[in-house]
Amino acid sequence: MRITVTVNGEQHTRDVEPRLLLVHFLRDELGLTGTHWGCDTSNCGVCTVWLDATPVKSCTVLAVMADGHEVRTVEGLAHGAELDPVQQGFIACHGLQCGFCTPGMMLTARWLLDHDADPSEEDIREAISGQMCRCTGYENIVRSIRWAAEHGGGAQTADAAADTEPAPGREEVRA
Numbered sequence: 001m002r003i004t005v006t007v008n009g010e011q012h013t014r015d016v017e018p019r020l021l022l023v024h025f026l027r028d029e030l031g032l033t034g035t036h037w038g039c040d041t042s043n044c045g046v047c048t049v050w051l052d053a054t055p056v057k058s059c060t061v062l063a064v065m066a067d068g069h070e071v072r073t074v075e076g077l078a079h080g081a082e083l084d085p086v087q088q089g090f091i092a093c094h095g096l097q098c099g100f101c102t103p104g105m106m107l108t109a110r111w112l113l114d115h116d117a118d119p120s121e122e123d124i125r126e127a128i129s130g131q132m133c134r135c136t137g138y139e140n141i142v143r144s145i146r147w148a149a150e151h152g153g154g155a156q157t158a159d160a161a162a163d164t165e166p167a168p169g170r171e172e173v174r175a
């Protein structure tokens with residue numbers, strides 16, 4: 001099937017098999033290996049990307065389901081040469097060890113801060129509850145996201161600030 005997907009603002013058209021997962025489309029077809037592939041069973045959350053501004057586990061989404069839609073990966077998190085405050089927070093607070101969970105964690109953090117500029121520790125822990133850090137570095141991940149909140153990291157997405165309701169499909173990252 002021929003699909004066209006906008007990834008980080010750039011359109012990509014490819015012929016793909018109907019069974020191809022979005023995570024493999026991003027990694028193998030587009031070379032965007034910042035999206036990691038872990039359990040392949042919707043358990044670990046390392047494959048989290050945004051699909052139309054909602055975090056989803058890209059191992060649970062077929063590439064053909066993204067046809068005509070927008071995807072944001074960790075490669076699209078920075079603003080030109082300037083790192084997103086979430087990325088800066090992970091640096092400042094040592095929010096990563098091996099880094100395997102980090103892209104997905106940061107994309108969920110960005111979504112959270114777009115919808116709640118001042119999340120509590122509990123809010124942050126709930127937001128990342130569908131994602132596992134095999135290095136068990138949760139304390140510093142939470143600190144990193146709080147750092148971003150305290151350094152102007154809220155509401156980076158244009159229309160997110162006005163949208164205070166959880167996005168449809170949010171359960172995708174909590175499953």
Ligand code: FES
Nearest residue numbers: 038039040045059
């Ligand atoms: S690879 Fe583990 S949830 Fe997608």
Ligand code: FES
Nearest residue numbers: 097101133134135
């Ligand atoms: S930093 Fe290693 S899995 Fe989270």
